[in-house]
Amino acid sequence: MKRRLFIATSISTALTACAPIGTALNNNAAFHKLLGAAQPLDHALIGTRGLAREYRESDISREFPIDSLPTPTDAAYDDMVARNFSPYRLAIDGAVEHRRTFSLAQLDAMTQSTQITRHDCVEGWSAIAKWSGVRLSDVLALVKPRADARYVVFHCMDRDDQGTPYYESLDLHEAMHPQTILALRFNGAPMPPDHGAPVRLRVPTQLGYKSAKWVKRIEVVGSFAAIYSGKGGYWEDQGYEWYAGI
Amino acid sequence: MQMGRMIYRYAVATRISHWFWVIAFAALVSSGLQIFNAAPFLDASDKSSPAHRVLSIQSPQDGVGTTTLFGHTFTTTGWLGYTDDGMGGRTERAFPGWITIPSYQDLADGRRWHFFFAWIAIAAWLTWVISSAIKGNLREMILCPSDIPKLWPMQAYYLKLRREPPPHGIYNPLQKAAYTLVGFVIAPLVVLTGIALSPGIDAVAQPLTWFFGGRQFARLWHFAGMLLLIGFFIVHTFQVATQGLFNQMRSMITGWYRTSENEATEA
Missing domain, CATH: 1.20.950.20 (Transmembrane di-heme cytochromes, Chain C)
Structure with missing residues (x-):
């Protein structure tokens, strides 16, 4: 009996040691870096291939969670909402041959693409909605990325409570994917402010944090190392993977 | 032997x-x-759907943790729902810090x-x-x-x-x-x-x-x-x-x- 008690105690001690040992290793810079070795492997193996599943109207979620940074509340945004986003301009610049701006009316006049796809949050939940808008590839074709262009960075109007703005990035391959769109409509209606009005990026092949809301400027770059903390996105700067296909 | x-x-x-x-x-x-x-529930469906919820662990009010399995709710304060935050205190959290890596929520x-x-x-x-x-x-x-x-x-x-x-x-x-x-x-x-x-x-x-x-x-x-x-x-x-x-x-x-x-x- 004593022996069994000893064995049971040893096993429980080993089990409860996992969390403190793991936490200590997690705070070790070299080990933390080693853990990140899986990311390039996952990116190379999975990448962005194929098409996200498209659903029927009846599959649309009745309630779509709002789980982003808060909807902008500054005077300029309120003014745009009040004027149906007529003052809104989407600027596209950086490593492009023709930098230009688009009004909402100009984007509306372009060929629209509609998808009913599932939005997969990094937290674990999923919701299905219908998004319509302009293919990012069509917009990029108008501005013509230069030969040195590698990434497309999305600058957004929302900020966290420290005032840090949201941004995201895709590589050109992901940006040119036929389901990567600048969504202008949500479930058949103009994009509601809480869902990123007037223009929200929609990337159904990756986790939700890539689908940036309230996009105001698209910057084409060769590297995002010099942008904010250099990891390619607001959440990436806080430790999340840049490749969000997993 | x-x-x-x-x-x-x-x-x-x-x-x-x-x-x-x-x-x-x-x-x-x-x-x-x-x-x-980060999403302490499990649904028997493609999209998240409370109607198909099999398990959820929550904190319905401060200081209380509950676990709902197939529609039956149990009080699990201290173990699940409201438990060890991994930093010496207690908080709204499904699984306790002594069993997660890292022990705090991350x-x-x-x-x-x-x-x-x-x-x-x-x-x-x-x-x-x-x-x-x-x-x-x-x-x-x-x-x-x-x-x-x-x-x-x-x-x-x-x-x-x-x-x-x-x-x-x-x-x-x-x-x-x-x-x-x-x-x-x-x-x-x-x-x-x-x-x-x-x-x-x-x-x-x-x-x-x-x-x-x-x-x-x-x-x-x-x-x-x-x-x-x-x-x-x-x-x-x-x-x-x-x-x-x-x-x-x-x-x-x-x-x-x-x-x-x-x-x-x-x-």
């Missing part, structure tokens, strides 16, 4: 992959619970651990399967049709309804059934249900996520698979501890195992 002769039971690849598995399993469970905490690092050790687990599994297949001793562990009639006699022996175990090789028929089920059914399913959660995988292999009933359903299967593996871990550790702990541990570390008399005649 009568002393039999010493046999070289485990090849070096088996022993190394076994201990890598132990480490990876501990890391995957702890980081998996960390990831679960989804980004939990994912980092999970995806790293998923590769370690897969690499260990492949090392074991390939090396055993090359050596030809995989069939000693895999349940074959001739073992099936011996399953009940073996169980009867364990239940002390039978004096002698049925004749068998290195592993008895129940061990073979357990290893086959865990190594070749449950563990591969846990990997597949895990990768079915990825939107990038769903795009490239739509039938996979569909097969498990969609993304949330795959998350439910992934969790259920973890529970089965924990169940195997408990039974396995109990058996190792009660059937010659020293001999068992030595054989999985050095490879050398001392057989008992009745095993020796058969092996």
Whole structure:
């Protein structure tokens, strides 16, 4: 009996040691870096291939969670909402041959693409909605990325409570994917402010944090190392993977 | 137990992959619970759907933790829902900090651990399967049709309804059934249900996520698979501890195992 008690105690001690040992290793810079070795492997193996599943109207979620940074509340945004986003301009610049701006009316006049796809949050939940808008590839074709262009960075109007703005990035391959769109409509209606009005990026092949809301400027770059903390996105700067296909 | 002769039971690849598995399993469970905490519910559906909720762990009011399983709610304060925050206090949290990596809530690092050790687990599994297949001793562990009639006699022996175990090789028929089920059914399913959660995988292999009933359903299967593996871990550790702990541990570390008399005649 004593022996069994000893064995049971040893096993429980080993089990409860996992969390403190793991936490200590997690705070070790070299080990933390080693853990990140899986990311390039996952990116190379999975990448962005194929098409996200498209659903029927009846599959649309009745309630779509709002789980982003808060909807902008500054005077300029309120003014745009009040004027149906007529003052809104989407600027596209950086490593492009023709930098230009688009009004909402100009984007509306372009060929629209509609998808009913599932939005997969990094937290674990999923919701299905219908998004319509302009293919990012069509917009990029108008501005013509230069030969040195590698990434497309999305600058957004929302900020966290420290005032840090949201941004995201895709590589050109992901940006040119036929389901990567600048969504202008949500479930058949103009994009509601809480869902990123007037223009929200929609990337159904990756986790939700890539689908940036309230996009105001698209910057084409060769590297995002010099942008904010250099990891390619607001959440990436806080430790999340840049490749969000997993 | 009568002393039999010493046999070289485990090849070096088996022993190394076994201990890598132990480490990876501990890391995957702890980081998996960390990831679960970010959305502490499981739905039997493709999209999230409260109508299909099988399990949810919540804190309905400050200081109270509850767990709802198939519509039945239990108070689990201190254990689940309102528990150890991993920093010396208590907070609204599904699984407690003493069982998650990192112990405090950190989804980004939990994912980092999970995806790293998923590769370690897969690499260990492949090392074991390939090396055993090359050596030809995989069939000693895999349940074959001739073992099936011996399953009940073996169980009867364990239940002390039978004096002698049925004749068998290195592993008895129940061990073979357990290893086959865990190594070749449950563990591969846990990997597949895990990768079915990825939107990038769903795009490239739509039938996979569909097969498990969609993304949330795959998350439910992934969790259920973890529970089965924990169940195997408990039974396995109990058996190792009660059937010659020293001999068992030595054989999985050095490879050398001392057989008992009745095993020796058969092996």
